[in-house]
Amino acid sequence: MSTAIMTERRRLALRPGAWLVWGAVVFFLLILAGVVGAVVVDSFGTRWFSGWLPSGWTSRWYGTTWREFDLGNVLVVTLEVALAVVVVSLVVGVPAAYALARRTFPGKRVLMVAFMLPILIPPITYGVPLATVLYKFHLAGKLSGVILANLVPAVPFVILVMTPFIEQIDPKIESAARMCGARTRVIFTRILGPLLIPGMLAAAVLILVRTVGMFELTFLTAGSDSQTLVVALYYSVSAAGIRAQQEIDAMAVIYTLFMLVLLVVALRFVNPTQLVTQIKERD
Amino acid sequence: GGGAKDLTPANVPDSPKNPVTLNIIDVAGNLQLTKGMIDEFVKSHPKVIKKVTYTNATAPELPGKIKAQQSAGQVQIGLVLTGTDALSAGIDQNLWVKTDDYASRLGNPNYQAPAQKMQELAEGHGVEVVYYPSGPLIEYNPKTVSKPPATAEELLAWAKAHPKKFQYARPANSGPGRTFLMGLPYILGDSNPKDPKAGWSKTWSYLQELTKYVDYYPSKTSETMSNLANGSADIIATTTGWDINPRALGQVPAGDKVAYLKGMHWVTDAQYAVVPRGVSADVLSADLQLIKWMLTPQQQAKAYDDGYFYPGPAVNGVTVQMAPQKSQQVIQQFGRPEYDQWIPKFPTETSLPAKEQVAAFDQWDRTVGSGKVKK
Amino acid sequence: MAAPATAGRIALRHRLADRGMDRTLLLLVPAVVFIVALFIYPFVYGLQLSFQPQPGSETVQRYGSGPFADYHAFFADSYLRNTIWTTLKLSLPAGLFNVIASVPIAYRMRGRFRGKRTITTILVVPITLGTVLTAEGLLAFMGPTGWLNRLLLDVGIVDHPVRFTHNYWGVLFSLIISGFPFAFLLTLSYLSGIDPTLERAAATMGAGWWQRFRFITLPLLAPGLAITFCLTFVLAFSVFPSAVMVGDPSGTTRVISIAAFHAAFEQYDYSMASAIAMIMGAVELIVVGLVLGWRATLYRGATGGKG
C-alpha cells in the first residue's frame, strides 16, 4: 500500500502541469467566492456604501421579496415546470439522439439542422406565434403551456448533448441485450439508461438551468399562477421602479439557492463521473 | 389583434353579471402605489371582483404576450398597469380597449393640469392613475461637492475638472437617465425639444462633450445610486422619486442633496391603467369600476407611498395629510421641502412620445454611448 | 404469385436496413412530431415576418418594402452590422476558453481521489448562479469599491480602482462564470465514457501523459468537445442580460441580441427583429456547421468505456 501511495505523491510532486491546473481551479473558485460572497453579504446587509462589510445585518430583504412575489407559490411552480421539462425532454430526446447516433440515413443532415434551429434561433422570433398556438389550444396560461414552450429548446438540447454519449457505447452491449430477449424499451431502461446516466444527468442539469432561467418563453405562456422564479427575478432587476439593491440580491440568492438544492439533490443521486469504467480505474 | 372580439359600450353591463376574477399585470412597478387601492376595492366590492391576482412583469415583452392571447382569442389579462412605453406600444398595435368610449362610466377625473397633459398621451386608450413631475435633477454628495453646478455649463466644467465623477445611467434602461436626456433640450434651449432628430443639436453636442469626462454609463439607475453612495461618483442624474425613495431605503446616504440646472423644465411622467382588447364584458365592467375608484382623492392619497413617485397623485386636491400614516412619516423624514416650491415654479412638459423616445435612445446609443467619441 | 412479392419486399427491407433505415428510426418520431408541431410553424411565421418589413418603419422609409429590406437595412447600417462581429468577438473566445479550460481540469478529475466529489460539485455550482446573480456579483465584487479593487488597492498593486466591469471583460467574465461549469460538466461526463485501459495501453508503448492525452484521450473526446463547444458558443452568442448589466451595451458589448431586443421591444418592429434573429441563427449555424462538419470527420464510435 505504502509504495502505491508514494508513487502517487511522487507523480504529483513531479508535474508542474498538475499544479498549474489546481492553481487555476483555486483562482477560479476564489473569484467565484468573491462574486457570490459579495451578493450574499449584501443581501443580508442593512446598508453598504463602502468598506469591507455592510454597516449592519438584517434578513428583512428576504421577507419583503418573499411576500412581494409570493415566492412560496412561485418556487413550487418553478419546480414543477423544471422537473416536467427535464423528464419529458429526456424521454423524447434520448431515443431521437439514439437514432441519430446509431444510424446514417438519407436526410439526416436536414433533420439535424431542424433540431439545431430551436437552439440557434432566439425566442424573439418564434415566441409569440408559439404562444399563440398554445393559447389557441387552451394550453397556455397555465402550467402546461409553460412546460410545452420550454420543451421547444430543451428537446433539441438533449438530442445534441446525448448523441456523443450514445456513440461512446459499444453497440455489442445492446446486441447482447437483444439476444437476451430485451425489446427496445427495455434496452433503453435497463441497458442504455444506466450506462447513459452521466450523460443524462449532465443534460438534465443543463436543461434545468436553462429552463429555470428561460425568461421569454415562460413569460409569454405563463398565467398569473404559473409564473416561474425567473419572471419574478427579471422583473425585480429590470422592471421600471425603485427597489432596494439588497432586495434584488436577496432574490438572486433565493434563485441560486433553489437551483443549488436541485443540483445537489441531482448530484447526490448520481455522480457525473461515477461510472462503470470507474471499476476499471483501479486506483 | 385578429381574434379579439370588440365590445361596445352597449353590451358592457354596468356591473358584472357574476363577480370576476381579475388578473392584473403590472409592468411599471405601479402596484407599489396602487395595490392598496385595489385591495380595498376588492374588499368593499365582492360582488364585482371576487378575486384578484397580481403579476409583475417587464414592459417590453408585454405586448407580445397580449398579442399572442388576442390572436388566439384567449385574453386572460384583465388589467394592465403600465408606464408610457408599453402604453404607446399597445396603442400602436391596437391592443387596448378605447377607454374613452366609456368616459361616462369613469366620471370626470379631476386631473392636475400637467397630469391632464399626460393623460392625452393615452390617446383615449388608457387612464392615467398616478403622476409625478420627475426631473431632471442632479443629486450630489455634499461632502465632496461643496457648490453644486447651477447651469449646464457649470456641470460640464465640473465634470471636466472631476473626470469620471459625474454619472447618469443609460437612458434606455433608466428613468433618471432618460429624464436627464429629455430635459436637456429645455435647459440648453434647443430648437425643438420634441424632435430629437432634428431639434436637439445643442443637446447632442453637449452630451458628446460631456461624455469625454464620463467613465461609463451604468445600465441601471440603482448602480448610479450605489456609486454615489460609495464615493465613486459625486454627482448623478435623478428625479424626485429616485431622490426620496432610495434614501428612505438606505441605498443612498440620507444627507445627499439635490439641485436643478438653470432653465429647468419638469419632464413629467405618469402611469396608466389599460384594458386589453378581448376581455369579457364582465371583466371590462369590473375594470371600469375599479379605475373610477382609484381616481378618487382618498385612494389617490395612497400614491404618496414612500416617495417612490413623489408626489404621486394624478388628481387635484390630494394632500400628504390624506396619505397613510407610514407614508407621511417617510415623506416627513426624507422628503424635501424645496420640492413644494420647485414643482409649481418650473414649467412642466410631457415626456416625449414613445416613438421619439426610442429614436432619442437610439441616437444616444450611437453617438454618445457607443464610445465613438474619443475620450 | 405472392411469394416473390413478399421476397422482394423483404429484400427491399434488407437494402433499406443496409442504408440505415430500419425500425430504429421510429425512435425519432416523437422528437420530430414535437418539433414540427411546436417549432416549425412558429419558426416559419417568424421567417416570413422577416421578409415583410413593417409598414411605416424606418426600414420601409429607407429601403422600401421589398422582402429583403430588413436584411438590407441591417447590413447597410454599420452600427447594426458590427454587432455580428462584436458578438463573435465575445462568444468565440468564451466558447473556446470554456472548452479548453475544462479539458485539463476534467482530465485531472479522472481516477479516484478523496474529495473528488466535492471538487466536482463546487466546480459545477456556478451553473446555478444564473445571469442575475453573476452580474450583480461581478458588479459588487469587481466594482470600484468592491472587494477585489479594495484588495488590490490595499496590497498596493494599483493606486486607482481598476474597472473590470462595464466593458468587454466584464461580459467575458460572466460568460466564463456561467459557461465554464457547463462545459466542465459535459466534458467530465464525456471523459468518463473513455476506457482507461486505452491510455494504459498507450503508456506501455512509451507514451507519456501528454502524448497519451494528445493521441488517445483527446481524439476520443473530440466529438464530445465539438458538441460542448457548439453549445457554449451558442449560449454565449445569444448573451443578453449580462451584456447589458455588466457590459457596455451601447458600445463594446453591443451584441446582436441587444439589436434584436431593441428592434422587437423598443421599436416594436417585429419584422426587423425577426430578420436580426434570422441573421443571428445563420451566423451561429455557420460556426456550428463548421464545427459539426469537422466533427463528422472524427472517429465517433465506441470508446470502450461502456462495453
Add this chain to the structure above:
Amino acid sequence: MTGSKISELRLDHVSRGFGEVLALDGLDLTIEGGEFVALLGPSGCGKSTALNCLAGLLPLTNGSITLDGRRIDTLPPEQRGFGMVFQNYALFPHMSVRANIGFGLKMAKVAKADARRRVEEAVALVQLGDHAAKFPGQLSGGQQQRVAIARAIVMEPALVLMDEPLSNLDAKLRLEMRTEIKRIHQTLGLTTVYVTHDQEEALSLADRLVLLREGKVQQVGPPETVYTEPANRFVAGFMGYRNELELPVSPGSGTTAGDKTVVLGELTGTRREDLGETAVAAIRPEDFTVGDGPNAMEVDVEVVEFQGREQAVQARTAGGDELHLRVQARLAPGDRVTVSVPPERVLVFAADSPAAPEEVA
C-alpha cells in the same frame, strides 16, 4: 436430439457485405433441430458474421433464413429467441455477474424464485460462485468468458450461437466446460451453432462441421469425413495436413478417375481431386512415423520442440522441402532419420486447388 424446440433452420444463400467486400458469400445450410454445427475457418473468414446474421444482429445483404418454414430474417433479434455468446463477451458492464446472467430470465418474466435458482445453477456451472457479486470490470478474462456462456445457456434457448466461447479458458477448465456444453446440448436438445478455432473442440463436439474460407463454404460434413476426407487442399491444410509437397505426377499413374492411388515422384498417395501435371501431396505431421515403412524418406532434423509426450520436429528432405513431424521418438537437431507415412494418409490434390492461407516467410 431429445426434445429440440425447433425442427429445421434453413439458410438460403445468406450473404453479408461490408462495403464492397462480401464477408459472407452465399451460405446455404440446413440445420436440424438438436443438431450441433461447428463453423470452422481461418481468422476473418466470416464465422462471426454468419452468427450475427443468424442472430439478426446484422441485416442480410442477400438470401433468407427460415425457421420451420417461417421466414425469420426480418425479425428483430429479440423476437427470434436465440441465445448467443459473443466473441468479445459483450457483458453488461453495469450489472453484477448474477444480474448479467439473470437478465434474460427477467426479460422472459420468469418467476423470481425460479429465476434465482436457475441463475445460481448457471453460476455454479461456470464455477463463478466466488465472483457472482462482482462486476465484469473486476473479472479476469476467463471469468468474463464464463459469464458470457452462462448468460446464453441459462435461457435454454431453441438455438444457441457460440462464438469461440472457450478461447480464454485454460486447458483443464476448457475440457470441463466442453463436457458441460455437450451435456446441456444433449439433455436440453438445444440446437447449437458453434464457432471455434480449436479443431479438437470442433471434432469432439459437433455433429457436422462447416468449413468457411473468405465467406464461402468449402465443405460441410460430419467431423470424421472432413477430417479424413478433406474436400480440397484448403480444408486439408486447415484440418492439420500441414505438410504440402508439390511434386510431378508420375506418368501413367492413376489416370482413371476411379483409381484412387496416385504416384507422385517417390510418394504414393490417395487422390482426392482431378489432377494436372503436378500435384500437391498433403500429409499431417502426426502421420509420419520414425523408421522404415511405406513412403520412406530420409530427413535431417533441424528444430525440435518439446510438446509433452510428443515432440514437434522440423526437418528437411533431401529434396530441400521442409517437413513438420510430430513424433514420440526423442530426436535432436542434426539427427538424420528415416520417416515413413502410409499411402492412405497422403492426400493428393491438384496444384491449383484452393490453397490454405499462405505461410509466413
Add this chain to the structure above:
Amino acid sequence: MTGSKISELRLDHVSRGFGEVLALDGLDLTIEGGEFVALLGPSGCGKSTALNCLAGLLPLTNGSITLDGRRIDTLPPEQRGFGMVFQNYALFPHMSVRANIGFGLKMAKVAKADARRRVEEAVALVQLGDHAAKFPGQLSGGQQQRVAIARAIVMEPALVLMDEPLSNLDAKLRLEMRTEIKRIHQTLGLTTVYVTHDQEEALSLADRLVLLREGKVQQVGPPETVYTEPANRFVAGFMGYRNELELPVSPGSGTTAGDKTVVLGELTGTRREDLGETAVAAIRPEDFTVGDGPNAMEVDVEVVEFQGREQAVQARTAGGDELHLRVQARLAPGDRVTVSVPPERVLVFAADSPAAPEEVA
C-alpha cells in the same frame, strides 16, 4: 539469448490485492535477459495481474521489481519501455490498423520512413495486409488480436508481456504466429513473459514455466520438468494428469523416503511427495494404452469422442472410478477392454496435496 537488452529482472515478493483478496500473493521470480517465461494457471489465478504489475499498470500492494539492479516498480509504465499484448487487445478505436501498430514508433520518434517500413513489416507478419487501413471496429476477433501482437512487437522492446496473444486464432494461424513469436524472440533476444492457457504453446515456446494458483506460485521450472515431474497434485492436474484415483497405500510399500516406487491397491506408481495412509494416483489420458501390460485394468467404455487420429474415451473401472483415456484404437461405448499404464507414468501424491480446481458435477 542473442543480444538481450536487459540482463536480469527480479520480482521480489510482488503482491497485489483487490480489496481484501490478494490476486497475486508474494511472487518471487528472477527472469534472465532473453529468457522466455510462460505463466500458466487456471482462469482467475492472477496471470494478467502479474503482467499488469510488471508493466506498471497496477501499483503493487507489496514487494518490489528490480531491473538490472534498479528498482522500477515506482516508474510509470511509459518509462519502463516494455511492450504488452493485452488480453482484451485494448486497440485504439480511432486509429487504423497501421496507426495502431505505428503508435509506439511515433512515440519513440522513429524516423518516418523507417517507421513506415517497420509498420509494413509488422502488418505483413501478422498477415493483415488487406486490412491495414481498417479500424479495429471493422476487424474480426482474430484480426484484432493480431493487431495487438504486431503493436507490441514492432517496438522490439526489452521485455514483452503477452497475455494470451493467440487465443482467438485458428489452429493453423496459431502455429504460424507461434513460430513467428519464437523467431522474433530468438533473433531480437526479446525477453518475454507469456501468459497462455494452451499447454502445448507453453511447452513449445517457454524456457521456463511458472505455475500459479490463486495468486501463489506452485512450481517454477523448465517445461520438461514441470511436465514430467509436477511438484504437486495441482500442477499435475493442470499439466494434463486428468485422472485421479484415490487409493490406500499398500502397507510396507515405499516407506523409505528414497524409494520412488509406491504400490496403491492394484496400481504401482512413482512417488512425488510424502504420503499418508491414502494417496492419489494421477495419470494422463494419453498414457494409457489398450491391451495388457503393467498396471493393467479392465474398464467399461462409456463415451467415445472423435478427436482426429485419436479418440477421447470415458470409461469406468471395476471399482467405479471414471477414467479418461486417449487412445488410437477405435473403441465403441459398451466395449470392455483392458488398459495399462507404465508405473513411471503414474504419479502418486499425498491425498491432501493442493488439488486441482474441482471438477464440475
